[in-house]
Structure formats: C-alpha cells, structure tokens
Amino acid sequence: MSKQPLFWAANLKLLRTRKKISQQHLADLLGLNKYKITAQESGKTRNPRMEDLVLIAGYFMIDIDIMIKTDLSRIPEALLLELEAGKKIDLAGKHLRILPITVDDNNEENMEYVPARAKAGYRNGFSDPDFIAALPRFTLPELPRGKTIRMFPISGDSMAPIPDGSHIIAQYLEDWSMLKNNMPCILVLRGGEEDIVFKIVGNHIRQNGTLTLHSLNPNYATTTVAIEEVLEIWTFISYMSKQVPEPLAS
Template sequence: MSVFSDNIRFLRAKKKATQQETADAVLLSRVRYSKYEDGRSEPPYEVLIRISKHYNLSIDLLLTVDIRKYPVEDILQLPDNRIILPVVIDREGNNYIEIVTQKASMGYLSGYSDPEYIESLQQISLPFLTNGKYRAFPAQGDSMPPFKDGSYIIGKYVENMEDLKPDKSYVFVTLNDGISYKRFKARHKISITVAADNSFYKPYDIPLGEIVEIWQYASGIFPEDFEPDYSGNYNLQDMFLELRKDIRNLDDKFSNLK
C-alpha cells in the first residue's frame, strides 16, 4: 500500500461512494480503479489529474501527505490545498502556536508545507490569541523596530490578499527574501508595495508570484533584557544608520543634478 492508495480509499469512504461510482466519475473501469486503491498499480499522469480534480485536492497532497491525519474540510479551504495545519487546542481551549526558531527558519521555505516539519516546531499557547491560525517568526536585522534579534513576531495567517490593510504590519514569506517583517502600503496588478518601520530603508515592491505566505502581526515575544526606548536618544547604531541615510540622500541629489 502507498500514501496515494490510502488517500483515495479514505476519500472515497468520506464521500460514501462505491468503487464503481468513483471509477465512473474519473472515466476508469472499476477493475482498473480498484488496483490503484489496493496499491497494485500506479496511475499515469492523466489519471492522477482526473482523480485530483474529482476530490479537489492537489496531486502533491494525494501523493505525499497522509490526509487521514488532518480534517479534509480544513484542507479543502486552504489556498491551493497548502498545508497550514488545522488549529490545535490544549485542554483549556487555547490555541497552539508554532515557534519558527532562528535555526528552523533556515528550512522554512522548503518545510512550510511539510506536516512533519511543522509538527517538529516548538509550541506555545496564548489565551488571548484565538479564532485563527498563529505562528511565531524570529526577528532579524535592524529593519523591524522595536523587534531586535532574539525577539519573535507572532502572526495570524492571512488567507486572501484582499484582506491586507494599508499601514498594517505583516510577516511576508517570499521566495527571494525568505521571512521578513514589513508594513503593507499598496497593492498593484502584479505586485505589492511594502516598507520597513526603520525609515532608513526605502519602500519596495514584492511580485505577487514570489509570495508564499502572509501573516498579520498579532503580538510579540521579546528577550528578557528588552527595554523600550522612551528617551528619544540614539544609540551608536541609530546614529550610524542616520549618517548612512544622509549620505544616500546626498547621492540621490547629485544623481538628479547630472
């Protein structure tokens, strides 16, 4: 038996359909279809496509993920059937939140759709974060104040691009930049414009085709030694960044004079 054969047997049972009814729906004989369910034969591409369309599940899921472990209804509601594991709650009814550590973030682009990778992540629960799917990502670099190295940004999964709100903060997972925390500015036909909260960095566009996931900022986890800066004084790094910003502005002015 294979994952594929187990999956189609399970899906047929969920539909309460006979092998003959399913075979007719995917344009096969019952004998040929039964061989796929029993694992005695592997279907060609054209048959895989028909079965995938019949169950409204991606071929990738049918071939690689034991969907018996997850509520089919939740999988069907996800864009392109990508695996964002269904919300799991503890005994008190609190959501579990996966923590993508700095080390785990290196493999997130290849593991975000792998149930085993997601299940391997550390988990916490916060009672004030409910009604959604949440995940925590590590802050990196100096472009996302007040988050510094050692902090975690907790995001709520955004299913539809239309739900993005101007000037709200999001974690964008993209093919080129990986995990980044930015403020959404505008949507265009083939891209979106985002900006860092650190004014030194210019806004830039992300092509829609590069976006893998979007998580709206919901909360933060800060390191033990974190102290908000209410004084308005700059540290050396801030002064250095301001100096770089001034130099860049001068370069822009000279370029415009040419």
Template structure:
C-alpha cells in the same frame, strides 16, 4: 479604465474575430459588443467576467491594464501571479493541532528560521517546532509566531516574538500593513507591505528603521504572508515621538519619489 480599448484589441488579435462572432460566444448582441468597444456603454459585472474568462485574462487586466502595450508572455505571467496572489490556485497551509483538535500556534525560533522556507509545508518539520495555545487571540483564525532578528522594524527589538495571522488572499492587504513575509530568497522578514502585484507583479517591503532601504520582491517568490497580530517581548519598546514623526515624513517622501518614477516610465 481600458475596457473598450482592450475589448477591441483582444477581439482583433483573436484571428481578427468579428463583433458578431464574439457576441455569439459571449451570449450577447452584436450591438452590445459595438457599444462596449466604442465606450458608449459598460457591460454588467457578469458580462465582464464572461469576457475575461473567454480571453483567459483576469478581470483586473481587462479593466486596468493597457494590454496592447504588453507582450503575450507578460500578460500570461501577470495573470498567473494575480491568480497565485488571490489564492485562486489553492495554497495548502499545513498546521498542527492539540489533543482537543484545537489549532496550535507554532513558534519558529531564530535557530529554526533557515529551515522554514523548505519545511513550512512539511508536517514532520512543524511537529518539531514549539507549540502554544494563546487564548488572548481571536478565535477562528490561524496563527504562527516568529522570532525576529535585527533592528529593521524599530521599536520592536531583536528576539521579539511576533505573532501573525495567516493571509490567504494577498490582494486584501492594505498598503503599509505590517506582515511577516516568507519567501524563497529572502527567508523570513517582518516588513510593511505595499501591494504592487497588479502593476509590477511584486510586493514592496519597507522597514520602520530609515537606515534600511525599501525593496521589491517578485510575488511568485513569496511562500506565505502572516499579518501582524501581536508581539511578545522581554523588553518594553520605547516610544520616541520624534522618531515616528521622521519615519512618517520619510514614508511620504518615498511615496512621492515612487510616484514620480512611475509617471516618468509611463511617459517614456
């Protein structure tokens, strides 16, 4: 962790504030500030939160990012992206309901995909989408269905309808989780998602079809994320064991290459 280094850096950057002044502002003793900066002690979580709020950074930045190596604008950008991803600044989800006030599952068919990135929060746009009640889905959650195109997520075939559960806090996503990602520039895609928000303010998106390269998108371009819940298809996907074994091996290789790139950049 970078707690001790960051605390001293932030204090001295703040008009070369003294340990005593900072202690008074945080409601702790000067000796406590000194022990935190020297790494002789660690503050309780409530004090860590107080420090992060005082310096207008996230708790993750305080603990896990070497702030002395970042520009002020980069710190601010990462802070805002982290808040956006965790829904600290509320993202309002527009829904429709039936006559009994039950949430509908709206279907976004292929012909409506192009307008979804601008109409996703427009009640008039959503009211014109097909709507369904799907009793087999767990209750108390919000769902939306999307008709997928292309063959990037085999064994799911083109025109399969994928049902997603709305994700409020994107930082809760597990790496490798299959999701429908709606973004400003990429539109609607079904991919395996890897969270890179803390490190690079991005999401890494991977296909199951190895013919498609993984790519990153800035987190601030993402509009919605829907976690895969179920799918409806007119055709039964075939399970090809050799294909899945190759996919797993390829995923491991990609992870190793990514780690090597990150390590090389860190040493540069």
C-alpha cells in the same frame, strides 16, 4: 463608495501591440469587425457583448476578470509574460491555500513557534505536515482562539524601534485580497536572500500584482515584491522581546 476602475480598453490595446498585430489582423483572427476592436480600445463601447469578451480574453489566454480589473501596464514584465503564456496566476490572492496545522487533545489548533534554527528551512517545509508537526508549540493568554497563529523570530534593525531578535506573533491570512493597506506582516518569500521578512506591507495586488515593503527604520528603502514571489502572509498581532525599549529623547 468609489467605483472600481476598469482597464479592458487599455489592456486590450497593450496586449495587441505586444503581439505586434494590427486591429484588422486581430479582428480577422477572431472573426470580428475591425470597428469592434477600435471601439473597445478607445473605450467607446461601454457594454461590450459577453461573447466578445470571452473570445478576446480567450485569444490572449488571460482571465476576463484580470483583463477588466487589473492594469496590466503596471504589472512586472516577468509576471506579464507568464500571464501571456497562459499560466493561471492568482493576482487577487483569493485562491485556496492548504496550510498544514496541528491540533491538541481538544481538537483546537496549536500555536507553532518557528525557532531561528528552523527559520532557514521554513520556505521549503511550510507545506510539509511533518515539518510543521516538528515545530515547538506555545501558548499565551488573550490571543484569538480558532485562528491559525505562529511566532517567527526576526533579525536586524529595519523595523526599529522593534528590537533585533524580537519574536513576532502573527495570524495566517488565507485571502490576500483582504489584506489591509499598510499592515505590519510577516511574509514568507519564494526567493531572495531573506525567506521570512517583517515589514509594513502596502497592498497593490489588485492594481498591479505587487506588494510594497516598508521599514519602520527610515534608513531602509521601500522595496517591491511581485505577488508570485509570496508563499504566505501572516498579519501582525504582537511581539515579544527581551530588550527594554530606549527612553524617549528629552
């Protein structure tokens, strides 16, 4: 099992230089010896005192876990500014999400279908129980039971050979840290022209708080989205289409 890379030393130096203060100034502010700061930034201190970690992380208003495990130099500038402002950002995707669901007469979760007419409003209504309750429901054999499953329409040819107008059946992912790399997923995004996208997703949450979005169609470029722009992640189960796939070239 490979070791988790640690970024405390590099992150400490990055945050200090972004504040434009010297090692001596930081040490004076924290009531520490300057050589402690020097040793930690150089990586010479293998096991810093927990009291020092708490003191330094508290000064920069960033969680210790993020300071240690996340390479802040690779995080988008807008996200780093929010972290420096003391905002609690879920870089690991582990925070609990409340998802409205509906159940049938047997108290089993319904499978909801997001039709094209409701797709545009899903970004605003995804957390509204009344909006979810108004969505049509569907059933299909051999789908996982006891899971939260929805069906989303897609448009365009970025995921060809999956045809334009197909319907993607996907399972809700609560813990984003469990997202396997290069998984086909439906993403519900906070902003941008498209609110629901279907892509092959590269997971870089732990490294820099981003996801990379790849298309099956090679004519489309890979894009990157900050995790703060993601509202929901649904992992691919199957798809439905009215189109017959094109025959293989002879």
